[in-house]
Amino acid sequence: MHFDIIIIGSGLAGMTLALNLADKKKVCLITKRGLVDGASNLAQGGIAAVLDNQDSTDAHIKDTLIAGAGLCNEETTRFIVEHAKAAIDWLINLGVPFTRDAHHETGFHLTREGGHSHRRIIHAADATGEAVIKTLSGKIRAHPHITVLEDHIAIDLITGRKLGQADNACHGVYVLDRKQDKVLSLSADHTVLATGGAGKVYLYTTNPDIATGDGIAMGWRAGCRVANMEFIQFHPTCLYHPHAKSFLISEAVRGEGGILRLPDGSRFMPQHDERAELAPRDIVARAIDFEMKKHGLDCVYLDISYKPARFIQEHFPTIYSHCHSLGIDITKQPIPVVPAAHYTCGGLVTDLKGRTDVPRLYAIGEVACTGLHGANRLASNSLLECLILGRAAAEDILTASPPPRLDIPAWDESRVTDPDEEIVISHNWDELRRFMWDYVGIVRTNKRLERAQHRINLLHDEIHEYYSHFRVSNDLIELRNLVQTADLIVRCAMARHESRGLHFSRDYPQMAAQAINTVLTPN
Structure with missing residues (x-):
């Protein structure tokens, strides 16, 4: 076609x-x-x-x-x-x-x-x-x-x-x-x-x-x-609940006065930034990550319950109804939240x-x-x-003027067979996402990045061999792309010897005097 x-x-x-x-x-x-x-x-x-x-x-x-x-x-x-x-x-x-x-x-x-x-x-x-x-x-x-x-x-x-x-x-x-x-x-x-x-x-x-x-x-x-x-943006406030898959609590909740609190009700954002809850996302996400690690918490809480119930229901009907379906009444109680990967x-x-x-x-x-x-x-x-x-x-x-049209060869499946064990794909997918979260998350170190790169290289070889020998499937295509993307994330992170914006390194906590883009060129 x-x-x-x-x-x-x-x-x-x-x-x-x-x-x-x-x-x-x-x-x-x-x-x-x-x-x-x-x-x-x-x-x-x-x-x-x-x-x-x-x-x-x-x-x-x-x-x-x-x-x-x-x-x-x-x-x-x-x-x-x-x-x-x-x-x-x-x-x-x-x-x-x-x-x-x-x-x-x-x-x-x-x-x-x-x-x-x-x-x-x-x-x-x-x-x-x-x-x-x-x-x-x-x-x-x-x-x-x-x-x-x-x-x-x-x-x-x-x-x-x-x-x-x-x-x-x-x-x-x-x-x-x-x-x-x-x-x-x-x-x-x-x-x-x-x-x-x-x-x-x-x-x-x-x-x-x-x-x-x-x-x-x-x-x-x-x-x-x-x-x-x-620079992977972690949204500071993803709903923390076992039955809430990837549900975002909008930035606008903080924009309309939502306050971030610890389990004891104390507010912590003013200690991290003078803009408090209205600081940019990287600062808020790092602050939450810091407080969770410091106090051994599974989550923190975003509280807008002090506003009138009608105001909350009118401004945030989707968030209100979704939380309510999970037993959380945001007009009366704070919302449990955690940071989550949000934007590339x-x-x-x-x-x-x-x-x-x-x-x-x-x-x-x-x-x-x-x-x-x-x-x-x-x-x-x-x-x-x-x-x-x-x-x-x-x-x-x-x-633009239309280019000359070329004949496109058909996809060649003559040298591949049906996969024998698709469990390889699901295992690799799970391993990749876990070590990326642990080693290439909100706070990074040289050691963590090296560990991630080592595992990515192993996965890359496995997936290349699998891709070369078996018919393609949706899961295989996605996994191949995820591993390639993870490799690019880690390579860029290892090349940046400073902390800037969304990239925070314990080994290089200061921001360099000159801001330079990290650009990778294919071989």
Whole structure:
């Protein structure tokens, strides 16, 4: 099958790109599960944008640069912040039901989150991602020029190097149809990675099961540089409950006055940072980690119960109902929380049009490293980046002339057999996530990183042998990508001899005078 554009991933970045291309191009949108089953759909807080007269683009830029601990690209940051209002207007025109406020000059309720100097987060109650994705997915389904392939997982990109060409342009992708258990060869004039992050490389994460670093690993194998993978953002407040899998307690709970407490009720954040609960995420996550280790705790508590019950239920209906279903009434008692892996700040190196090092291959959203997030992402800048870069990549693709079309060879299964013991995959998956949590988590040391690297090398060899001899499966593809992504995280972490933003090393506790990006180049 041939398309003008293949987009791998159906989160906000992929959907934004598809809708900005589909009136003029034939688009294929590939997604591992269902159309709405990505991390964007789970986003609670909202989208950061300068929308009222009390705020300014310079203030939003300054807040982003401070959170990014010296590593944000100022040109990128300004470009994204300055285009924010137009992107929000686009969503409003499409019918996204943002929470209204008749008393506010914009007509919408704006909230504040950690690291922001103003109320600038536009949101749909506490389920912004769901509201946005539901609206956009309806447009996607209805569009005659968009083909949606659900339950299809990308295996590898088809590049000129693999086809014996002089250049290394991207010509398409091999994809496993999970239901038919059949590999398809898809070609395209342009291919876009919008696959999200890699939270599932860690034992505890707020990410959905599909966040296995697929795009980062595929791009690296195809010849793309990767940057700043050591900066994994741990969200400070994931619900701690045996039956609550990966449920996030939004930043906005602290933005609206939530207080972090120890089991005895005492408050601890003011001892760690003068901004207390409204400090950036890296500081809050490290503070919680410190208190849990110091006191031998399983969790700490986030308390907003002192606010009126009606206020809590109106502002946080999703969090209220989910906690209530687990026997926690957040209007009367504090919420047990722990940090969890949340966002991949690094990724494939791109420019402000989403272009990677490989010709005709783009990367947008969490899979990419544009320079916006630096060493620590400012809350609610992620959905914004998806919108801006999705639209920018569409503009670039629409101005490009179509390349000559090549014949893509079929997937070769002539030398492989069905796997004999799939238990190898589940064992390796479990081992990887546990040692990444233990050795490459919120606080790192040289010794821990060396231990992780040693185990990754062993797993890499095992998985390569397995991949070479047996037919591919969904679990094998994901594990192969997770191990590759884990390797990139550890290599970046070992290269940074300082503590900055989300990367905190006991061996190098000071911040270096000069802020330098960690950039890895494939062989």
